[in-house]
Amino acid sequence: MTETQWGRGIHDRALKEEICEIGRRVYNKGFAAANDGNISIRVGENEVLCSPTMICKGFMEPEDICAVDLDGNQIAGRRKRTSEVLLHLTIMKQRPDVRAVVHCHPPHATAFAVAGEPIPQCVLPEVEVFMGEVPLAPYETPGGQSFADTVIPFLEGTNTIILASHGTVSFGKDLVDAYWKTEILDAYCRILLLAKQLGNVNYFDEREARELLELKQKLGFDDPRFHKPDCDLCGNTSFVEGYGGQPPTQKAFAPAPSFPGYLQQASTSTAAAATTAATAAAGSSAPSEDLVSAITDQVMSALSE
Numbered sequence: 054m055t056e057t058q059w060g061r062g063i064h065d066r067a068l069k070e071e072i073c074e075i076g077r078r079v080y081n082k083g084f085a086a087a088n089d090g091n092i093s094i095r096v097g098e099n100e101v102l103c104s105p106t107m108i109c110k111g112f113m114e115p116e117d118i119c120a121v122d123l124d125g126n127q128i129a130g131r132r133k134r135t136s137e138v139l140l141h142l143t144i145m146k147q148r149p150d151v152r153a154v155v156h157c158h159p160p161h162a163t164a165f166a167v168a169g170e171p172i173p174q175c176v177l178p179e180v181e182v183f184m185g186e187v188p189l190a191p192y193e194t195p196g197g198q199s200f201a202d203t204v205i206p207f208l209e210g211t212n213t214i215i216l217a218s219h220g221t222v223s224f225g226k227d228l229v230d231a232y233w234k235t236e237i238l239d240a241y242c243r244i245l246l247l248a249k250q251l252g253n254v255n256y257f258d259e260r261e262a263r264e265l266l267e268l269k270q271k272l273g274f275d276d277p278r279f280h281k282p283d284c285d286l287c288g289n290t291s292f293v294e295g296y297g298g299q300p301p302t303q304k305a306f307a308p309a310p311s312f313p314g315y316l317q318q319a320s321t322s323t324a325a326a327a328t329t330a331a332t333a334a335a336g337s338s339a340p341s342e343d344l345v346s347a348i349t350d351q352v353m354s355a356l357s358e
């Protein structure tokens with residue numbers, strides 16, 4: 054890789070400052086108590102910047118940031134690198150498109166991790182479009198390679214994973230992109246828990262769920278449901294192989310309704326309803342237009358961040 058593709062490598066102060074800035078956001082949002090959590094950016098073919106161990110993520114200075122190679126050997130920095138960097142490196146090795154990783158313990162998402170409760174799908178439009186199914190990787194004692202390996206079966210088809218009885222990990226093309234996934238997930242989990250206190254969580258019907266996936270495709274986001282013919286429309290689950298054929302079952306929330314997958318023929322009643330709606334609205338229904346512009350606005354504001 055050339056220098057332009059990787060920036061200034063392990064000496065890039067701007068990237069170190071970005072790690073500190075995301076650390077402050079993680080800490081200020083309450084996603085990492087005391088010294089919890091860790092953050093990394095890949096800066097070369099074999100070089101990664103990461104947060105050190107035993108430091109509060111809210112108060113890091115660029116001088117605190119460490120550098121490691123892809124095997125986890127420390128190559129620069131006055132502080133010792135985080136032991137959980139192996140999780141970050143495993144993700145980067147399996148997914149060459151990933152340039153940054155955020156691991157922390159956001160309380161609402163971690164509540165699902167502790168309960169072993171799968172995250173329901175087909176509940177909120179933005180979550181369907183920006184995130185999709187969030188798998189739940191099995192528990193392993195944090196720090197070692199066997200802990201890092203728990204995410205491997207779930208890495209294709211998602212950028213956000215819940216770590217059972219531990220926390221979350223999210224990743225992406227840059228650090229802000231990786232961080233947003235954590236923020237969206239925790240906000241969603243908070244809403245789910247509040248709605249459950251009110252007593253009810255409504256799922257989208259088949260037409261609504263299909264429209265959101267059409268929109269997601271139009272906006273250029275990928276989703277396992279676009280590739281797996283037997284994948285149920287509302288998830289459950291694209292990661293059945295990752296779970297060894299035994300995905301976790303919902304206990305706290307009612308299971309999502311079962312609809313034919315996105316690549317399958319829509320149910321006849323849904324297809325008929327869609328035709329009626331399309332005829333009435335002369336080819337396009339108003340709520341979809343509103344949703345397109347609402348979500349486009351959100352994409353634009355995220356990009357300008």
Ligand SMILES: [Zn+2]
Nearest residue numbers: 090157195220
């Ligand atoms: Zn952790």
